[in-house]
Amino acid sequence: MISKAKKAASSLAVAFAAAATLTVAVPSGNAFAIDHVQCDGSRNDFLKIWSHLDGRDSVDCYANAGSIGFGGRWVDRISTGNNDLVYSDANGDSVRINRWTDITFPNRPPKVNSIRIL
Template identity: 75%
Template sequence: MNPKKFLRSAAVVFAAAASLTMTIPGNAYAIDHVECRGGENYLKIWSHSGGRESVDCYANRGRTGFGGWWVDKISTGNNDLIYYDANGDSVRINRWTEISFPNRPPKVDSIEIL
């Protein structure tokens, strides 16, 4: 191989690798909305809004919007959780915790698995 071509190719590969390193964060995590299945230790949230009810499960570290739904019950499974409510408060709930809000459910704007 021609030495000039080799150096040019090496420079292109190096530049591509450097640009990927700068654009991909080191701790990239993405919370996932997953199918609720028995026997799994997912974060599970029972909620309601506008006459509708929902049961949602989440896995993996990260933060996602929750749309201002009223939360009736949370089971954290093997996840540490912070929920951010409409009042601007953040509340941490440790893993292996189940909590119900029968009288005053929080209105949650987003959730974060730690």
């Protein structure tokens, strides 16, 4: 007769082996990271953000899903291209902007801490 302790240990070993096998055998999803890309005048599918900070204007383009810090820059315009966007502002709010949207902030630009392409 097998003792209860041996049965429990045996069951635990089988469960651990099954979990280890599945971990190795099942591929994980593709890993993506947001990319800061060169703005190309012929492309309109990138996320494109016009911003300013400390008297300097900037235009930045991004591709691929992921998150990146935006340094608390003031955003003047966003063109989402083929990207759904969520930005986090200095007030702690998260704002979603759908793809193919072009929005300007002429009077009250948000101060953006981070951006995330969904």
